[in-house]
Amino acid sequence: MRKRIWIVPLLCLMAACSSTGCSSTAYQHGLDVSLTALNQASNSFVAFDKDKQMQLVEESTTKEEAKAKLAAYRAVRTPVLAAFLAAYGAIAVAAVKPDEASITEAGKAVLLVYTQLKALFPGKETP
Numbered sequence: 001m002r003k004r005i006w007i008v009p010l011l012c013l014m015a016a017c018s019s020t021g022c023s024s025t026a027y028q029h030g031l032d033v034s035l036t037a038l039n040q041a042s043n044s045f046v047a048f049d050k051d052k053q054m055q056l057v058e059e060s061t062t063k064e065e066a067k068a069k070l071a072a073y074r075a076v077r078t079p080v081l082a083a084f085l086a087a088y089g090a091i092a093v094a095a096v097k098p099d100e101a102s103i104t105e106a107g108k109a110v111l112l113v114y115t116q117l118k119a120l121f122p123g124k125e126t127p
Helices: 008-020 024-059 063-096 100-120
Strands: none
Touching: 024 063, 024 100, 063 100
């Protein structure tokens, strides 16, 4: 069963803080909420990823077929994992260096996670 990976609230929050500016309290709260949402998306993706890989193995009739299917899937998921790492890093930088450039970069990094997740599920509702 596929778990939904919701990060739209995270995108909205990052965009709002970067375009309108935030007080230091609102900024910190925004980072807290952003990190929580990113963690939730990451945890959901990890659960989905495990189920997907198990499904690929179960559907295979030979070890070679399973290895080939897993390799193909893992090549497609690599950009998603890289996007998650970049987003975590960008949020960490924004927490340490609270300026407009940092929060803008964090917003871009989070948007990349969303974009990569959409690419992983082509033709489907946003995960």
